[in-house]
Amino acid sequence: MRLRVIKAYFVKELIDLYRSKLIFMPYLVPLLIVVLFGYGIKMQVTGVRVLILDNDHSKISRTLISKFEHSKYFNTTVENITEEEGLEKIKKASKDMIVIIPSSFEKNILKGTQSEIGVFVDASFPSRSSTMTNYVQGVIYNLAQDYHIKSSQMIQLNNRNLFNQSLRDEEMIVPGLIGLVLLVSPAILTALLISKEKEKGTIFNFYSSSVTGAEFLIAKLSAIFTLTSLNIFILFFVVIFLFDLPFRGNFFLYWISSELYILVALGFGLLVSIVVSSQIVAIVVTLMLTILPGFLYSGMLMPISSMNNEAYIIAHLYPVMYYNHIIYDTFLVGQGFDSSLNILYLSLLAGYALLFFFVGLFFLKKEI
Amino acid sequence: MLKIKDLTVRYKKKIGIKNLNLEVHKGEVIGFIGSDGVGKSSALNAIAGVLKFEGKISYKGMSYTSPKEALEVKKQIGYMPQGIGLVLYDTLTVSEHLDFFADIRDITIDAEFLEYKQNLLKMSGLERFLQRKAGELSGGMMQKLSLICTILHRPSLLILDEPTTGVDPLSRIEFWEILKHNSQNYGAISIVSTAYMNEASKMDRVVLFDQSTAIAIGTTVELLKEIEPFVYEKTVQKFPNSLTVGEATYSLEKLDIPHQTPILESLFFINSLKHNALLPALKISQKNLAKNTNKITIKANKITKRFGKFIANESVDMELHRGEIVGLLGANGAGKTTFIKMILGLLPIDSGELSLLNKKITSAKDRQELKSKIGYVSQHFALYDDMTVRENMLFFALMHKISRKKAKELIGEYADELGFREYLDDMPRSLPLGINQRFSLAVALLHDPIILCLDEPTSGVDAIARRQFWDLLQELKIKRDISILITTHYMSEAEFCDRVVLLKDGKKIADKKIAEFYEEFPNAHDFEEIFLEYYR
Incomplete structure (x- = not known):
């Protein structure tokens, strides 16, 4: 390993990236993705058309109705019709949700016995429906607080949807976006920088000299690693200040896991660039391999625990999930190094990084 | 070592x-x-x-x-x-x-x-x-x-x-x-x-x-000495197992003709003879094309082309006559390709006048009627790689509004004359460059043009194919009386042209008949030396 060779490639790469203006790519693309997607993917639901069937007509039931009426999430109507007629309205898509207050609602609450509120949700969009159920939960919780009762005793929801705790979209989406962009941008840049040498023919400088494969890779990757590492901090500030996200966990864990994760991303790009030899193909293949799984199998849009067998396995094979777990922890939960799962996932990331590098090294030949 | x-x-x-x-x-x-x-x-x-x-x-x-x-x-x-x-x-x-x-x-x-x-x-x-x-x-x-x-x-x-x-x-x-x-x-x-x-x-x-x-x-001396017995003065007589290319006739059997000093290319000709890897005899059929047209086919008057600050062609004058081969020579970036592209209308002319077949070109419409009179073989042979030779030819024929029946006849005719019949159903990329070159020429000739523009048609092609290609061009000139404008970076090929136009940094620096060049520099051994005199 000769430091001089690595330095030469390192400096060359930076000059080349700077003069070809490509140096802005690792910063612009992630920012763009985070901002566009962060604002764009809204799972938050407002103006839910809720129909309330009040069979009790008591003080508490009217308080509950007024709580619905005062929420910005609901667009409430109260009608005196049967359950069947109400369900018909959901079928016709004129209502999103029916809430049925049973006849002895107030009596049961004052007696302290359990009562059941029927909730029927239009579940054509699963994520939306679970959000709506959450809203109802919130309203009922609020009511229960007013009357000093534990809500769990009071109600039961007629509902088969997923349980989604969050009321704010940013908290669900944005940390996952960090996991996406820290994968996409270093991977593309790596695939690009190696395939560029192949496409232009400058790879012959490596082939025909005594520069070793490890020297070549470390030199190439270290330049990109340095550049994209800056993103860890840029994205941190964007997420905290632009999207108002809390940061409850350990910053060091965030930092070190992100660096490891970038190494994994470099590995992705490296493996792609070994197979392909033109820049355009490198970009397309890397995008396909990073963006789609980065979205689908990251737990960002769909919890991994609710995936079916094949998807569950793919998600576990794909390193994004492990990093996202740590990221969600550092931003939203804050267990940090106390969680043995975080430690396990961190070492898995290191394992992936090493694996990709050595596989890449093995397949990188100093010949045409 | x-x-x-x-x-x-x-x-x-x-x-x-x-x-x-x-x-x-x-x-x-x-x-x-x-x-x-x-x-x-x-x-x-x-x-x-x-x-x-x-x-x-x-x-x-x-x-x-x-x-x-x-x-x-x-x-x-x-x-x-x-x-x-x-x-x-x-x-x-x-x-x-x-x-x-x-x-x-x-x-x-x-x-x-x-x-x-x-x-x-x-x-x-x-x-x-x-x-x-x-x-x-x-x-x-x-x-x-x-x-x-x-x-x-x-x-x-x-x-x-x-x-x-x-x-x-x-x-x-x-x-x-x-x-x-x-x-x-x-x-x-x-x-x-x-x-x-x-x-x-x-x-x-x-x-x-x-x-x-x-x-x-x-060593070159040794190798040339070895083949001396097989090289004879050029003859029109036909002998079995012999080959006439350029200025000499090659035969493995003893001929009753005086010997000639071999050149390096002769080594390849003799090798082909030995391996029986000769190209089929090529010919071009006689055609009388538009007898009444003017003697001058291309007349360029102070043509200029700029790319931003860079001047690719500066006030270039040139004339091309019926039955004449003009070579456009110059170093890389001297403006040869740009000039040809302007004449063909592939690049707009910034200033200057251009007349083709006595018709002044001012708009794209003027060109439309003339397209059928001009043939073009581009530097990289603009053929479709995913179509066979036959399909390519048919496509170009139909583009020139030749009827399908007539097109098929023409394809057969050229395939025989230019010796690529056996490759008709192959993909262009799988063929040797020499075959591609001849079939590109056939494509350019399908619609019987009077002017033929060729941009570096011989680069990368082997010695025999190159020689034969030039022989073909000579034949085209004589039998069809067409004008040929050709660029090349092989200085030795200048000798095959009637006239040579030298470009340097976008400007014309010489425009003479080959003999006149040699009169000017009597000590020059070959055209490369003359070229260097101009470029120094």
Whole structure:
């Protein structure tokens, strides 16, 4: 390993990236993705058309109705019709949700016995429906607080949807976006920088000299690693200040896991660039391999625990999930190094990084 | 010193080079000569240790049978692969390149190295361009920079793959000076491949390649002496097993004609005769095309073309007559292709006047009627790679509004005349360049044009095919009375033209008949020398 060779490639790469203006790519693309997607993917639901069937007509039931009426999430109507007629309205898509207050609602609450509120949700969009159920939960919780009762005793929801705790979209989406962009941008840049040498023919400088494969890779990757590492901090500030996200966990864990994760991303790009030899193909293949799984199998849009067998396995094979777990922890939960799962996932990331590098090294030949 | 034993390179479907055996001694300059696709690059890549091969290569006692084993030897090797500026980074300056190569080659930077580097920069004339980015250098300068970078670590084994192809003659001379200097002063072995026959005289020994085998190895004098008995003065008589190309007739059997001194290309002609690998006899049928048209077919008056600040063509005048072949010659970037493209209407003319067949061209509409009178063969043969030869021809015929029935007749006719009938159902990419070249010519002739424009149609094509192609053009001129405008970077081909227009930096610097050029420079041996006189 000769430091001089690595330095030469390192400096060359930076000059080349700077003069070809490509140096802005690792910063612009992630920012763009985070901002566009962060604002764009809204799972938050407002103006839910809720129909309330009040069979009790008591003080508490009217308080509950007024709580619905005062929420910005609901667009409430109260009608005196049967359950069947109400369900018909959901079928016709004129209502999103029916809430049925049973006849002895107030009596049961004052007696302290359990009562059941029927909730029927239009579940054509699963994520939306679970959000709506959450809203109802919130309203009922609020009511229960007013009357000093534990809500769990009071109600039961007629509902088969997923349980989604969050009321704010940013908290669900944005940390996952960090996991996406820290994968996409270093991977593309790596695939690009190696395939560029192949496409232009400058790879012959490596082939025909005594520069070793490890020297070549470390030199190439270290330049990109340095550049994209800056993103860890840029994205941190964007997420905290632009999207108002809390940061409850350990910053060091965030930092070190992100660096490891970038190494994994470099590995992705490296493996792609070994197979392909033109820049355009490198970009397309890397995008396909990073963006789609980065979205689908990251737990960002769909919890991994609710995936079916094949998807569950793919998600576990794909390193994004492990990093996202740590990221969600550092931003939203804050267990940090106390969680043995975080430690396990961190070492898995290191394992992936090493694996990709050595596989890449093995397949990188100093010949045409 | 360098020993190559039974070197064979196999690709998935074909063989690159078969059983090459060669020994090279200290300080020797070896030339690998042959056209495209005959195995020169395969052999060079294998020797440089960047391509898998069979057989054994040993250098200075270190032997290797695979690229992996060659790692240690690579410290002593300097390799420049084929392609202009291939190993250069467009965005890096000349001096940054030198630093980069010094680093990856781990060169100790001392006074001696700095002096060596300075000397190289001086010889190459790159001293003044230290801060210029490689992407902004001319082709010739790029190649000189590549050479300097390749010999910066003073390799004792230098491997250069067609370093001078497409480079202007002046840069080529400087290139060879650096190379000679290097081998004489440092005793390095140099293996250089080239498509230019006249560069063979600069080599100590040459290896001739044809169809993936080395057909002859020796000094040029030895090799020429060997074939002397087979070379005769040109004759129109037909003999079995003989071949008449250019200015001589070649026959393996004794003929009753006086002998003639062979030229290097003769080596390939004789080899083809020996292997019975002769091209089919080609001919062009007589046609009377538009007898009534004017004598002058192209008249360009002060044509200028700018790309931003760069002036590609500046006030170029030119005339082309019926039945005349005019060669457009110049170094890389002199504006040859731009000029042809303006005449064809592929690039708009910035200022100046152009008349085609006595009709002044002012708008695209004026051209529309003339399109049927002009044929064009582009630099890279603009054929569709995913259609067979027959489909390509049919497509172009239909584009020219030739009826399907007539088109099929024409395709058959040209396929016979130009000898590519057996390839009609092949894909263009799988064919030898020489076949592609003839079939491109046929495509350009389908609609019976009166003017034929050819942009570097002979580059990369082997010696025999090239000669025969020129014979075809001569025949076209005589039998159909058409005008031909052709660009080429082979200076030797100027001799086949009736008139030569020399371009330099976008300006016309000469426009004369070949004989007039020789009258002006009576001491010149060939056209390259005349060209250099103008360029100096």
